[in-house]
Amino acid sequence: MPGRATGYRSPMTTSIALFTRDLRVHDNPVLHAAAAADRCVPLFVLDDAIISSSFFNANRASFLTDCLTDLDASLRALGGALVVRRGQLADEVAAIVRAHDVTEIHVAADVSRYARRREEALRALGADLHVHDASINAVPPLSLAPSGGGDHFAVFTPYFRRWETVQRRGVLRAPRRVTVPEISGELPGRLHDGTPSPDLAAGGETVGRELMASWARTGAADYAEVHDALADDATSHLSPHLHFGTVSVTELLDRVGTASEGARAYTRQLAWRDFHHQVLAARPESATRDYRTRDDRWRRSERDFEAWRDGRTGYPLVDAAMRQLVQEGWMHNRARLVAASFLCKTLYLDWRRGAQHFVDLLVDCDLANNQMNWQWVAGTGTDTRPNRVHNPVAQAIRYDPDGAYVKRYLPALADVDPKHVHEPWRLPEDEREALDYPPPVVDLREAADRFADARRKR
Known part of the structure; x- marks a missing residue:
């Protein structure tokens, strides 16, 4: 030639x-x-x-x-x-x-x-x-499909089984050099008129990689045992970095590995992220519409919604969670679950209102995970037990037994005995009245009956 x-x-x-x-x-x-x-x-x-x-x-x-x-x-x-x-x-x-x-x-x-x-x-x-x-994902969103037909998995467990078998791409090094033509385009100044949360975490790849290295080295191994312990705060705190992509989920999975039970449990949580992405990719309308409608006629109560939003429901775990959200722009995953369940199933208010409030404050708010997790909790999404209710007192006693998490975000309860901190309404009347803390906005038994009755009628 x-x-x-x-x-x-x-x-x-x-x-x-x-x-x-x-x-x-x-x-x-x-x-x-x-x-x-x-x-x-x-x-x-x-x-x-x-x-x-x-x-x-x-x-x-x-x-x-x-x-x-x-x-x-x-x-x-x-x-x-x-x-x-x-x-x-x-x-x-x-x-x-x-x-x-x-x-x-x-x-x-x-x-x-x-x-x-x-x-x-x-x-x-x-x-x-x-x-x-x-x-952005470890496994491309619509690359897996059920063998029985359909364009996506609607249940997590069979999705996870397939997800685990996928051969992921290798981790890529940073380029040795990037040659840029003559071009202008300076870094921005202030991007928002609002004030960030006072304890908001710092962003950027440098911070993210340090956090990832520390987590892979010392944190992930115990994840299965301690990740729900609210006061221990023993989660990776990598969700904002995964949302902005300052940390690669592929590299994170590679570093964490699967050698320990904790690492395997953490890997499962990362698979949930991909699962929700494939649901939204297949059903983009589920960002605002019920994935599986229960024909709910949600209550409309500004008083109840504002009590939830402002952390004044009278249920300490729910209120602590909502105060953490304001203070840090972030919330522990177990606390998110309880706070969301309280809004949707205890107060029986529309999940979309809660999802939007999280959008307004969360630094790690990923559209797919936020909306689909809210729907999972509300029972309108992929949860196979759509009527389950997370009791905020039972959850608090189990995951914050000494009340350390609650006291961290609710200083009004700082001196309350641990046996009463999750149910301050049981304190003697004089002690209860001395607290700057509201009574419960709703009775849990009555709320549970109301929710069950509403779902039965649909």
Whole structure:
């Protein structure tokens, strides 16, 4: 085959690594592939569609700022820099495609309706679009299907059995170098007018990787035994980093392994994340509509909702959970379960109201996991026992026996004897009246009967 003419030079290739929920340089398929081009534009777009939505709260804005600052520093260490633009995502990407003759766009696959519209818009820009399936999830959302038919698994256990057998991709190193063309795009300033939670955790890949290394080394082994112990707070605290992608779930699974019972239990929790993503990918309407309707006629009580929202229900575990949410922008998983059950099944209020309140405050609020976990608790989702109710007193006695978690977030109960801390209404009248703490907003037995009766009538 004849050679090329002397002096021939192949055209320079330019790619875009479009960061979304994968704000890291390590084990990032998007950046890894895009950096193979002669020039690469590491791009993050502050999309007006997200920035102006109710989903973008002060806590996530603060965490995101940390993430972008850290990502820029990491890219500069590789010879590059992060390019940040603000506006309509497709318009901002299109401008860079035109200005720099971009031939390839790389982006991570995601499951929301917004992500699907984003992908459609990117395909129309003229450059080759590469959508990387295993960047945000360990297993691509719709890559598994039941053998009996259907496009997704509606029950977790059979999904998990299949999920465990999947050969996951290998962990990728950070690129050795990222060569960026001459382009402007500075890091943003303040992204939200609201005030973040006072004890909000810091964001960024550097923090996330330190947390991941510590968890894999010393935390995960005991996870099965202690993860529900509220006062011990013995969970990984990696959920915000998984949501923003400062930590790769593939690398996290690789580091944690399956050698201990705790590691296997933690792996199961990460599989729940993929499970909910595949449910939302198959049924995007379940972000706002019942996945399996029970034809509930939810009560409407602003008094009860405000008591729940403000941590003034009179049930200490529920109230402590809601105070933790305000203070940290985060909540222990067991506390989330109890607080959600109390709203949906004890107060019999619409799960969507609770889900939105979590959207308003949680730093780790992932659309799929937030909405589908709320539906699971409400009994309108994938739970095979849709009428189960989590009694807040029984849960507190089991998972916070000395009341240490409750006292951490409810200083009014700091001096209450442990035998009464979860049921302060049983204190002698003079002691009860001395507390700055409300009586129960509802009787648990009456509430349980009301819920059971409501479900029976549907």
